[in-house]
Amino acid sequence: MRRLFFIGILVAAISSAAIAGVVLYRNTGLSDAQLAVARSLSLASLPKFRPDPSNAVGDNADAIELGALLFNDTGMSADANVSCATCHLENRQFQDGLQFAQGIGNTTRRTMPLRGVAYQSWFFWDGRTDSLWSQAISPIESAVEHGFTRSQAAFHVIATYRDRYFRLFGLLPELADIPPASPLGTKPSRQTGSLCAKIFATTSTGSL
Secondary structure, X not given: OHHHHHHHHHHHHHHHHHHHHHHHHOOOOOOHHHHHHHHHOOHHHOOOOOOOOOOOOXXXXXXXXXXXXXXXXXXXXXXXXXOHHHHOEHHHOOEOOOOOOEOOOEOOOOOOOOOOHHXXXXXXXXXXXXXHHHHHHHHHHOOOOXXXXXXXXXXXXXXXXXXXXXXXXXXXXXXXXXXXXXXXXXXXXHHOHHHHHHHHHHHOOOOO
8 A cells, every 4th residue: 555655646746747847838828827836836846955964965066976977877787788877868857768667687667757856755666765875776786777786886986986986975995805795686795785784874975
């Protein structure tokens, strides 16, 4: 029931935004009161969102730039062909228009649009996470989306964005001897998950 409840809310919100866009685009014959209602359903009518107290660099231009690089980086996947932007296309409200998202494998759900995501309190179709940073981990470690582990993600950040990371967050911990680790992976990778959770605790507070 909880899952259906969240799906219902998301569908209603997306439908309302779509209706508002159509109504505003074709506004002939509407009264001022009707137009005001339509505008209230538009993302453009939302107030400026409040800063996230858990994100110390949320308004930092360097962090925003690093986030954009990571979002478009296909190196953050097992086959080096999938990035976040592969499924979340900017010109399609950050979704892909497909029935089911296509990562390194075939998924069973449609890509969620990300337009206006900063205003959301629950994420995924079933509302299973309550913050953007926790949401972002799941696709990275999904066997059919990015197929990565969080330790591989950390290695990639070190190899590709070391200087950018250092300017934002300071020195990185030594990771050379850490094997692939993920709570969703193989038994060996799950066994090292607690160690990598500590690593992610230092990075997820920022832009990662």
